[in-house]
Amino acid sequence: MSVAIAVTHLLGVGHLARAAAIGRALAQRGHAVTLVSGGMPAPLVDVTGLNLMQLPPVRVAGTAFTTLLAPDGTPADAARLEERRRILAETVRALAPDVLVTELFPFGRRVLADEFLATIDAARAARPDGLVLASVRDVLAAPGKPARVGQTHERVARLYDGVLVHGDPALLPLDRSWPVDETLRPRLIYTGYVADSRAAGTGGSRTGEILVSGGGSAASLPLYRAALGAAARVDRPWRILVGHGVDADSFAALRAAAPANAVVERARPDFPALLAGAALSVSQAGYNTAVDLLRTGTPAVLVPFAAGRETEQTLRAEALAAAGLAVSLAEADLSPETLAEAVTAALTRAPSPAPAIPLDGAERTARIVEDLARRPAAPAIRRPGHDWRPLDEALRRRADDGVPVAIWWRDDDAVAATPALERLLTTSRHLAWPVGLAVVPALLEPSLAEHLASEPEVDVLVHGLRHRNHAPAGAKKSEFGADRPLSALLRDTVRALRLTRAAFPHAVVPVFVPPWNRIDPALAQRCADLGFHAVSTFRRAAPHGPGLLPLETHLDPVDWRGGRGLVDPDHLIRGLAADIADAWTPLGVLTHHLAQDEATWAFVETLLDRLAASPAVIRTSARAVLRPAGERMLEAV
Incomplete structure (x- = not known):
């Protein structure tokens, strides 16, 4: 089949990484996959076997998701957005894909609705019998206005053949975060969690190291700073991996403030292996990090990102904590002292048996897409x-x-x-x-x-x-x-x-x-x-x-x-x-x-x-x- 996946990551790289993993699984089964990315280039995301099409990128600052910026921080003007729409529509028209997957839209990325809708129209025009699917993570941010929820459900009913939910309802059903009604529920297809294929299956022998990570954006700077203070209070080796979205000056300041038992370096492609061998993980509760924790079984302290009334990571952290897989520390309570206490508690608690959560979501998604397309x-x-x-x-x-x-x-x-x-x-x-x-x-x-x-x-x-x-x-x-x-x-x-x-x-x-x-x-x-x-x-x-x-x-x-x-x-x-x-x-x-x-x-x-x-x-x-x-x-x- 010809498969097109349209994704725009605005803050971290989680959406792009998940879309790429699904694309790789489809490509490994012999399908021609084009991944159209509209966010900032992310060199650490594995796009092996995929045809990567980079749109003129946009990003956001902080949690201002309705204000799109060009890479240089200036507002993304109408000409840039129109160029994105044109490239997307022309690409999809030329591909005439058997399957079009829109990542997050229509449940999110409403600020880019025009280009997503134009992409769907182009796909339907090029191949009327093609399949159109939405791809969403386990937790969504529901809009505050009921009318927007209704608009989303109407778009799903009118334009989509199904909604791929990359999670497990036994751990975190979608209706915990999104008002699922009886028009939407039959279209939901749970795939299990999409894990990085490079991640180790189990922790194996632990190095004793405390590994701190924060995704690809600057939103984790408070966590990095608190971790340096906690490292001075907990006499263990610490490794702090700083995402490439953190500017050079801030990165240099973190390295200068590191105590002797802490190493500060940029995020590394071998992060899954480091996580598998760590004694403890300290991180936010983004999708990819949570999946890596589930896969490796590494004990964890989670500090969910909650700025701008964000609830996604908090819900995920609460679910993992309730399953006995992590200690959760609210971002509002974060300090060197509270983080040191949480780390000590996590290191001394008895391990919990891992729940039977499917982590082969990329492969499952590929099989589901094939089945639907037939x-x-x-x-x-x-x-x-x-x-x-x-x-x-x-x-x-x-x-x-x-x-x-x-x-x-x-x-x-x-x-x-x-x-x-x-x-x-x-x-x-x-x-x-x-x-x-x-x-x-x-x-x-x-x-x-x-x-x-x-x-x-x-x-x-x-x-x-x-x-x-x-x-x-x-x-x-x-x-x-x-x-x-x-x-x-x-x-x-x-x-x-x-x-x-x-x-x-x-x-x-x-x-x-x-x-x-x-x-x-x-x-x-x-x-x-x-x-x-x-x-x-x-x-x-x-x-x-x-x-x-x-x-x-x-x-x-x-x-x-x-x-x-x-x-x-x-x-x-x-x-x-x-x-x-x-x-x-x-x-x-x-x-x-x-x-x-x-x-x-x-x-x-x-x-x-x-x-x-x-x-x-x-x-x-x-x-x-x-x-x-x-x-x-x-x-x-």
């Missing part, structure tokens, strides 16, 4: 607001355990080509998720076979014979229940398979789907002899005879006893989450395209969309599940 252009899908957290948590645990769950999709009662059927198939195509269509053989109309002739991904299953109830009055409905002679059941089952194969000679997957999901155990014992590979019901654990594989369904959204509307969505979500937690065989989602109202359709589409986006889910089909059984039967013949 899907055809999406139809407009309504996304109802429900509490998806139990499902998200169950999927996250399966992903963390490295044990994905296979899920297949069955839809019942097809007899003809209808608008409802087309909606079903459109959703199937959009998600690249084959559907097993259970057809009623004796009621088939020619239009169904004609329509499915151009749908090679559809598996045709056998849904009884006439879908006619033969149960006595007062009994539960069934067509193939024990109320009829076994000889009649066998005759109708054979005829059903013959009619289905005649209508769909190349699409039939020999799965018997008894209407109302009820079947006489004696018939189930004979189904393999009749040519079937499986019997599929709903949560009934139908008796499977010799040669049959289990192919059950587990979620049916239609409230058949309560007016045929949507079953309580939270009940459905919790039930599926429990099934996913315990599943060792494929799970099945059961739909009924002819019976579903709009609320049920919306729920189904959103559910399948969320499942398809999860790295913990293998989208499978009846044909794929049963292929081994079919191969064994052919070998036997």
Whole structure:
């Protein structure tokens, strides 16, 4: 694929470093990645394998993020901003990327909204079916005005196919910092944390050194100065790495003030290795530093940057402290004395076990982007607001355990080509998720076979014979229940398979789907002899005879006893989450395209969309599940 990543870092280099790590992961998988950077050049950021395009840079002073400056400190004028927009649009137009990723926007960088929006317009014009994704860190700065939150959500809904959240909801869910509503929640895709690929996996042997770092900007000068005073009070070797955003005079003053046990030097490319070997880290709580701490397991004192009402680092520091991974010291309380006390406390505290936080976010992001890009252009899908957290948590645990769950999709009662059927198939195509269509053989109309002739991904299953109830009055409905002679059941089952194969000679997957999901155990014992590979019901654990594989369904959204509307969505979500937690065989989602109202359709589409986006889910089909059984039967013949 051709991938374009647009990023502008204004203060430190964290945004650029994260975007570059994701770009490298995509490039390592064979994709052509162009990284368009609009911030100041950052020589220590690894752009190996990337096509780096540098825009006329802008920066900010302190926390004045709405006042853009040129490199020399003068205001960035209209001509500079227009030149940036032109280069961005021309670059994207020429690339016609399969995937465009905007880093932080539309959740931040509103001062650069014109150029980001122009970039998206250029990408859509060059490749209408391309993918547009937002890429954000684990914590966002929510605007104070509700209207700006609404504007962000509207832009996401209108322009974006998904939001990649580079964090873990178990440690720090996005709604801790941003007002996530039910229009945004379905678009969030947690990738795990994006770690520097050069960082060591564990601390190993520690050198006893206290390592002080502060990112790439001058915002860490108060921390550096306090560290020099703390070093005079704590008799340990100290190493203070000063970012390249600190001017030469300030750097010289720091070196001159250093006590004998402290070394002051510029930030080094081998920082991850130094951190892995340090006895203690003292730093702010920026994203990249926090990820390095999680990866190396180095004990830490965090002094989160909080000037200008910034809350990002404070939230992150609090989360790490709550997990027992750091001591947090508020910036307002920072002094040589308080820092020395915090360092002493951190050095003497018992280590906490590292939580199971995914740190391969760059590689996960690359796989997620590939998966999303393989899907055809999406139809407009309504996304109802429900509490998806139990499902998200169950999927996250399966992903963390490295044990994905296979899920297949069955839809019942097809007899003809209808608008409802087309909606079903459109959703199937959009998600690249084959559907097993259970057809009623004796009621088939020619239009169904004609329509499915151009749908090679559809598996045709056998849904009884006439879908006619033969149960006595007062009994539960069934067509193939024990109320009829076994000889009649066998005759109708054979005829059903013959009619289905005649209508769909190349699409039939020999799965018997008894209407109302009820079947006489004696018939189930004979189904393999009749040519079937499986019997599929709903949560009934139908008796499977010799040669049959289990192919059950587990979620049916239609409230058949309560007016045929949507079953309580939270009940459905919790039930599926429990099934996913315990599943060792494929799970099945059961739909009924002819019976579903709009609320049920919306729920189904959103559910399948969320499942398809999860790295913990293998989208499978009846044909794929049963292929081994079919191969064994052919070998036997």
